[in-house]
Amino acid sequence: MGVIGDVFQWLTDPAHWSGSGGILVRTFQHVWYSLVATGIATAIALPIGVFIGHTGRGALVAVNLTNLGRAIPTLGIIILVFQLAGYGFVPVLVALVAVAVPPIVTNSYIGVRSVDPEVRESAEGMGMRGRQVLWQVELPVAMPLIMAGIRTSTVQVVATATLAAYVGLGGLGRYLIDGLSQRDLPQVVGGAILVALLALATELVLGRVQALVVSPGLAERGADAAVRAKVEKAA
Amino acid sequence: MRRIRFAGAAVAVCLALLLAACGGGGNDALQGGGSSNGGATVTVGSTNFSEQLLLAQMYAAVLEKAGVKVDTRLNLGAREVVFPALEKGDIDLLPEYNGSVLSFLDKNATQTTSDEVNTALGPLLDAKGLVALDQSPAEDKDGWAVTKATADKYGLAKVSDLKGKASQLVVGGPPELKTRPAGLPGLKKVYGIEDFKEFKALDAGGPLTTSALNKGDIDVGRVFTTQGAIAKYGWVLLEEDKPLEPAQNVVPIGRKDAMTDQVKQALNALASKITTEELTKLNKQVDIDKDDPEKVATDWLKSQGLV
Amino acid sequence: MTDGPAPVLAAELIRWSWIGDHLDDIRDYLLQHVELTGLALLFGLLLAFPLALAAVQWPRLYGPILAFTGVLFTIPSLALFILLIPFTGLQIQTALIGLTIYTLLILVRNMVEGLRGVDRDVREAAQAMGYTRARQLFQVELPLALPVIMAGVRIATVTTIGLVTVTALIGWGGLGRLFIDGFTLDFTTPIVVGIVLSAALAFAADLLLVGLQQRLTPWARSRRG
Numbered sequence: 001m002g003v004i005g006d007v008f009q010w011l012t013d014p015a016h017w018s019g020s021g022g023i024l025v026r027t028f029q030h031v032w033y034s035l036v037a038t039g040i041a042t043a044i045a046l047p048i049g050v051f052i053g054h055t056g057r058g059a060l061v062a063v064n065l066t067n068l069g070r071a072i073p074t075l076g077i078i079i080l081v082f083q084l085a086g087y088g089f090v091p092v093l094v095a096l097v098a099v100a101v102p103p104i105v106t107n108s109y110i111g112v113r114s115v116d117p118e119v120r121e122s123a124e125g126m127g128m129r130g131r132q133v134l135w136q137v138e139l140p141v142a143m144p145l146i147m148a149g150i151r152t153s154t155v156q157v158v159a160t161a162t163l164a165a166y167v168g169l170g171g172l173g174r175y176l177i178d179g180l181s182q183r184d185l186p187q188v189v190g191g192a193i194l195v196a197l198l199a200l201a202t203e204l205v206l207g208r209v210q211a212l213v214v215s216p217g218l219a220e221r222g223a224d225a226a227v228r229a230k231v232e233k234a235a
Numbered sequence: 236m237r238r239i240r241f242a243g244a245a246v247a248v249c250l251a252l253l254l255a256a257c258g259g260g261g262n263d264a265l266q267g268g269g270s271s272n273g274g275a276t277v278t279v280g281s282t283n284f285s286e287q288l289l290l291a292q293m294y295a296a297v298l299e300k301a302g303v304k305v306d307t308r309l310n311l312g313a314r315e316v317v318f319p320a321l322e323k324g325d326i327d328l329l330p331e332y333n334g335s336v337l338s339f340l341d342k343n344a345t346q347t348t349s350d351e352v353n354t355a356l357g358p359l360l361d362a363k364g365l366v367a368l369d370q371s372p373a374e375d376k377d378g379w380a381v382t383k384a385t386a387d388k389y390g391l392a393k394v395s396d397l398k399g400k401a402s403q404l405v406v407g408g409p410p411e412l413k414t415r416p417a418g419l420p421g422l423k424k425v426y427g428i429e430d431f432k433e434f435k436a437l438d439a440g441g442p443l444t445t446s447a448l449n450k451g452d453i454d455v456g457r458v459f460t461t462q463g464a465i466a467k468y469g470w471v472l473l474e475e476d477k478p479l480e481p482a483q484n485v486v487p488i489g490r491k492d493a494m495t496d497q498v499k500q501a502l503n504a505l506a507s508k509i510t511t512e513e514l515t516k517l518n519k520q521v522d523i524d525k526d527d528p529e530k531v532a533t534d535w536l537k538s539q540g541l542v
Numbered sequence: 543m544t545d546g547p548a549p550v551l552a553a554e555l556i557r558w559s560w561i562g563d564h565l566d567d568i569r570d571y572l573l574q575h576v577e578l579t580g581l582a583l584l585f586g587l588l589l590a591f592p593l594a595l596a597a598v599q600w601p602r603l604y605g606p607i608l609a610f611t612g613v614l615f616t617i618p619s620l621a622l623f624i625l626l627i628p629f630t631g632l633q634i635q636t637a638l639i640g641l642t643i644y645t646l647l648i649l650v651r652n653m654v655e656g657l658r659g660v661d662r663d664v665r666e667a668a669q670a671m672g673y674t675r676a677r678q679l680f681q682v683e684l685p686l687a688l689p690v691i692m693a694g695v696r697i698a699t700v701t702t703i704g705l706v707t708v709t710a711l712i713g714w715g716g717l718g719r720l721f722i723d724g725f726t727l728d729f730t731t732p733i734v735v736g737i738v739l740s741a742a743l744a745f746a747a748d749l750l751l752v753g754l755q756q757r758l759t760p761w762a763r764s765r766r767g
Contacts, residue, residue, distance in 0.1 A: 067697060073707040073721070075708055075721055086450050087437075168436065168447065180315055180627075181315055181410040182410055182414065195617070195618050196613060311713045442728055525728075527563065
């Protein structure tokens with residue numbers, strides 16, 4: 001029970017929360033790295049996934065991308081980019097974006113693809129053309145899955161952002177690396193707990209965001225009916 | 236039923252993998268063989284910078300020449316990870332530096348001369364079933380480096396020149412630099428140098444510190460005095476004008492039960508040949524010319540008549 | 543901010559002679575990688591199976607098991623490996639325990655989903671025909687759950703291949719050793735080789751498993767499309 005007590009003490013020590021090496025600052029850095037990476041990844045991956053879903057071209061890649069993305073050796077990428085770009089945020093950013101892209105591509109693709117052909121046909125029958133079908137029908141229907149992809153991505157990025165400390169940056173991973181270096185086990189455990197909590201919090205927060213962003217009438221089963229209704233109203 | 240036969244084959248393959256893993260798990264002591272060291276394999280480990288790879292390869296080469304069976308597990312990580320592995324028996328031998336080991340085992344150690352350090356080290360190692368063999372004249376001490384530009388700008392040539400300027404400078408080094416007696420606290424205590432503007436936790440004489448120093452993300456970096464990088468980038472190594480850093484003689488540290496007379500003989504014969512000049516020269520070949528550590532080690536040993 | 547001397551970019555990206563000289567090392571690392579992955583999967587499967595059965599048998603356990611495994615998954619792999627060091631040092635157990643935990647998490651979920659997905663009617667028919675519980679499990683439920691379970695095995699395999707490289711930070715690493723060698727020696731060649739080979743390994747493993755999946759569940763093929 002001694003270690004647990006030490007960890008608890010480490011986590012509740014006010015000195016560990018304040019200052020430039022404190023938990024608040026490190027958490028902020030961690031969140032910052034994660035947001036920037038996920039933001040860039042979404043900007044890249046979402047259009048690609050939607051395009052593949054809408055046109056059907058390159059489907060094989062999209063479907064398998066998530067699974068293959070899991071094999072990305074993030075440590076290798078960080079180190080390689082470090083060799084090329086040197087000390088700084090770039091190596092970490094590249095690796096995190098690489099982690100974040102696959103789930104978003106795959107989920108966006110599946111989301112757009114899974115729109116009931118009947119719904120698409122009725123929209124086209126109403127006189128909607130390609131772009132309108134995409135924006136007013138396919139994307140809203142695909143929203144739940146797209147958001148799920150972004151959620152999965154973000155949580156993975158939060159967990160992987162611990163590697164930033166390996167190349168001298170900040171974030172909660174610092175407690176793992178410094179704790180190891182200073183042979184301070186409570187620090188390592190404390191850091192691990194904090195990252196796990198942050199990942200869980202991210203999952204929950206994004207779940208709420210998803211509920212808000214996805215159009216109200218768009219529960220999984222009601223999706224097609226709701227869109228059909230919208231399409232008819234627009235006519 | 237075809238499925239069951241297939242499943243059976245799959246299980247058989249898995250069991251084979253399992254057995255292979257047990258066999259390859261480092262229990263090489265059970266494998267007999269024509270080695271004269273009582274058949275026991277000596278596992279040489281190393282931490283994660285290039286000089287370590289060099290030294291470990293040297294040890295491995297002379298031991299093999301002496302007829303000892305050798306296994307190498309190199310580049311395992313920082314000392315925090317590797318030294319406990321030595322204590323546990325995952326490795327048998329490690330190239331080390333007496334001062335660093337002392338401060339690793341005793342956080343408050345303040346001894347500085349070779350003799351003082353070795354005397355203090357003996358009982359600490361003994362208590363862990365370890366023993367230090369003969370030390371080499373070569374020393375790879377911890378030092379402070381700045382880029383030529385920084386040295387010119389702030390007029391830095393000696394460590395004591397940092398006084399009064401430190402508050403404008405960012406310092407970088409291994410995380411424990413902040414707390415170790417010979418680290419930042421030592422600068423304050425012995426030199427009276429004030430707090431630096433910022434401390435960045437990077438690594439010990441590794442790629443992070445090198446890159447950060449070159450890019451200007453830090454102004455002063457913790458380096459190892461024999462690093463090839465110093466010459467390569469034209470850094471200025473600040474002269475240590477007050478006694479703070481402990482001696483850092485290269486010394487093999489091994490598990491008592493693995494350090495047989497044969498092993499000791501081979502390594503002790505090597506010890507006196509490793510001088511600071513030679514070591515620095517060899518480091519340059521690895522760090523700057525990018526030659527393979529194993530080849531550099533072997534070629535040098537041949538030139539010394541040791542293999 | 544001073545402009546330091548040209549950074550290491552000047553070094554060439556791949557020195558082919560290095561690869562030629564180090565084929566032995568590369569082969570050893572690759573074998574270690576395959577070994578670690580295979581063992582982690584094996585232990586993961588062996589442990590996931592009873593856990594999954596328990597979750598199916600006592601549905602109330604599923605929620606907690608899911609939550610527990612979900613939380614474990616968020617623990618960064620780096621932390622898990624570092625935490626194991628004081629206990630198992632640099633022996634293979636440290637890497638294996640960590641890797642197995644992650645495969646376990648993925649496999650339990652998929653096994654439970656697969657087994658639960660078996661139609662109630664099918665299960666009841668088997669019971670009516672007098673199948674014992676064990677026979678029902680092995681000859682009816684498992685084969686039917688196989689597609690979902692195999693999907694889980696695919697994910698677990700590819701994930702593990704990626705995770706094995708992280709174990710380089712605790713003395714193992716398989717192909718990951720190439721990354722830290724390159725880092726230590728300030729040299730991009732081993733790093734590139736490591737990335738390419740581990741990606742290739744994952745790709746090959748995935749293809750193999752897809753093939754295996756189609757062999758084991760031929761009926762699933764016709765259902766698609």
